[in-house]
Amino acid sequence: MSAPLLAFDTAQGALSAAVVSGEKVLAHHFELRTRGHAEELMGVIAKVLDEAHVTPADLGALAVTVGPGTFTGLRVGLAAARGLALARALPLVGITTLEAVAAPVEAAEREVIAAVFDARRDEVYLQVFDVNHVALTQPMIVPLDEALAHVPGTSVVAVGTGATLLAGRIAEAADMSCRLADKPTQPDALIVARLAQARLTAHGPDHFRRAPAPLYLRAPDAKLPGGLDPVLG
Structure with a gap:
């Protein structure tokens, strides 16, 4: 069995995570959620890893959505993905939310x-x-x-x-x-995982050693004191 891949999404109006190994889906969680991604994400990741009987040390790769989406949601997902990738020296594949909903x-x-x-x-x-x-x-x-x-x-x-x-x-x-289309309107980590697997096969894991950048298509609403825009990414 190939090393498992963990994927998750917090970019839009859902929270999802999936663990796959080759063609097998070892665990999958999807829920519609517009708030609370930061509070719930790590618990959901722990849940799918436990259901898959996989530890972080067993993982071979990670995947995460990079946008477009909400600023808070993107920061939550990317920060978690970057932290896990750095801690385990794992390749990290970034998938856009638009690709994820189009793929099925x-x-x-x-x-x-x-x-x-x-x-x-x-x-x-x-x-x-x-x-x-x-x-x-x-x-x-x-x-x-x-x-x-x-x-x-x-x-x-x-x-x-x-x-x-x-x-x-x-x-x-x-x-x-x-x-x-008769398909979900929100990104799903299971689709993100499948797209990431295809890219890892096509390009190899070393192509994804650098953390992906967020895809921001709109300037932020929030302003720092003095009217300055916050730094993105």
Whole structure:
């Protein structure tokens, strides 16, 4: 059995963790949660490791979501992942939340997959993939009214918390069609783990010895005294 991989996600509106070894899912936890990630994450990690009968010393690699997402959620997940990776000298794979929600979606031959999160303020986080899940655009944050300009093709399958928002705009367009994917709208650590396994196989563990950076697509709301922006990452 290959060395287990631990993955977790706290970036959006859920908290999840998974332990996999090769094709086997040794443990998996998923819960919808908009708050309390910092308080609950380490307990969830301990829970899945215990269910998998795995100790931190047994792990061969780690994976974590890097955004886009909430500033607090991203900091919680990345700090925990960096700490574990440093303590055990483990490769750490960063996966975007947009990739994670798009990956389970099955598209027809001429459809594109639009991964969309509601970023509020009439904006969305958006990335578009082809039928083989190859990215056609970069991750971006755009006003909802401008989102269609960044979606190539005329037939779209949308997934994520902003999928219905995008579908509403597409319904107003005469030359485009859209359906909603029958998949979870939140990232899941199990999908993150599978994507990380594929990248480790393709690039090797040494490619992931440097901790991934967070993917911030929007400037922070919080201000330091004097109106300065806090340092990100």
